[in-house]
Amino acid sequence: MSVTNAQNAKNDDDASRLPEQAEPVLRSDSGVEKRRNLGVGSFFLLGGGAFVFLFPFYYMLIGSLQASPDTSIFGAFPNPANITGANYVQINESINLFRGLLNSGIFTGGVILFTVIFGLLVGYALAQMKFRGRGVVFGMMLLVQMIPFQLLLIPLYVMIVRDYGLADSYLGMILPFAINSTAVFVFRQYFLQLPSTLFEAARIDGASELRILWQIAIPLVRPAIVTAVLLTFIGPWNEFLWPFLVTKEQSLQPLAVSLANFISNIAGQAGNPFGAILAGACVLAAPAVALFIFFQRQFISTNIGSSVKG
């Protein structure tokens, strides 16, 4: 049963991967056809969409540099007379930006580390090792993705904050996100694409499973690690509710939490509240946006598609 399942998954996966690998060829083949299909309307649709999606980011940057908030239409254009870095100084005085970024980094890094290490182990085991209970583990992985966080919110709070006393600690922040099942799924999909004969040969040569994983499997699925890191990054870097519940001490709060507290509590007292908020927002947004622009090739639809296809 589990063998046929794996076989099916493998075929299915091969099929879904094909377009990506053959992309350059396909494009040049059907490019003419596709260009003909794409009317002016669609191009305008995409352009208008891109404007709607990008404008707030541009406006965020402009607003963060304005000495006094200009909400007229001219405010959307850079005005040398109204440009200042004071908002960044101001937000940094209210909430320590560097400390916030560091906390966000530790929180996110911890989640990524757990996800990658344990995800590689279980992903490899599910894809290339035959053992009793593999079907159960796989079924579990699918079920996990359906567990709603609202149900876990209260019991996790009771357990982590009250019972284990992990409030105001990095571990308390990381724990509920430590293993990302979507990333496990990505690893499994990539390991499934490797021919099993490769691993059988290594086993015949007497290599231990850990060594096969480390020296053969992992080097072959490096793109999967990048994809998993990117997918995992979004969660903790942007997470607000859980670290908000866990951290009361400002020096331990991720930037998203301290900025949110600034927005809801302190902003009113600031001289140029929106400028300060937008400056903080720019600092919070910049790492994620930069990362995704840099790695955009790895962040493609086939990966996302295969990771949620189940």
Place this chain on the structure above:
Amino acid sequence: MSLRSSSGNPVTGKPVGGTADRRLVPRRRKNFLGPQPLGLLFSAPYVIYILAVLAFPLGYAVYISFHDFFFTAPRVTVDRPFVGFDNYITVLSDPAVQRSFLNIGVFLIINVPLTVGLSLLLANALNRVTRLKTFFRLSYYVPYVTASVAVVGVWLFLFQGNGLINTLLGPLAPSPSWLVNSWLAMPTVALYVTWKQLGFFILLYLAALQNIPDELYESAAVDGGNKWVQFWNITVPGVRPASVLVTLLATITGANLFTEPYLLTGGGGPDGASASPVFIMYQRGILQGNPDVAAALGVVLVIGVLLIALIQKRLVGGKED
């Protein structure tokens, strides 16, 4: 361990060939666990994690919801009597809770159709475009990958009373402005979430679109079907499984709503018009110290989501699934 698995493997390379060797007892035990029993060890951290951090709290949530549960100092044992459905009655008769479910209903009515329609349209256009492809893709991902807290800031700036949106609208601007207007607060939040999450759903549809064979479009073109005919008769049915997934995920996002109303409308304002059930859970459970009531609300919410998901699957999924 490694030697064993290496010697066992050639035999079991063919499925279920393991019974062929009858030399040793350990060998048989190893076969009982499969050719690579180490897989169990590799899976162990993941399995233990799921049991401890997901499965156990799931049961604990239900336990809490049926008991008189309150916060105590760590390691203090107190009596927590079983109270049956008391917490559920408290929750369901609370007007603030009823209001929050109504709010989430408003949210879903706006967010789900908008998400499905826009992401399918944009993904379809994106799938065909050849120029500026990377630029378009990136521009749609950017809101999705950026922290909600960050972009909430700029939406507050845009939608405030004298913000750019109202400046552009001039006399058409709503009188109590968007986020402080009890009729517009929730729709504005829904619009924000649609905008924020659309990139992810576009990605899902892009993946689904690649599974539709080009031949279908070619034969439709030969038969004289124009672009709209092709879109309605090939694309829309072709991505139906993705549509089921997108509606489901959009609904789950809506049911998990917390950050956006908390920050955009200052914690569910005006007058609870944008309070979400998760916000009420936070308020009742953690701020006011009634985790039992909040846990019951969580259970009700999840049952609600499951029901909606079933209905959606019927509506969108058709009978093919």
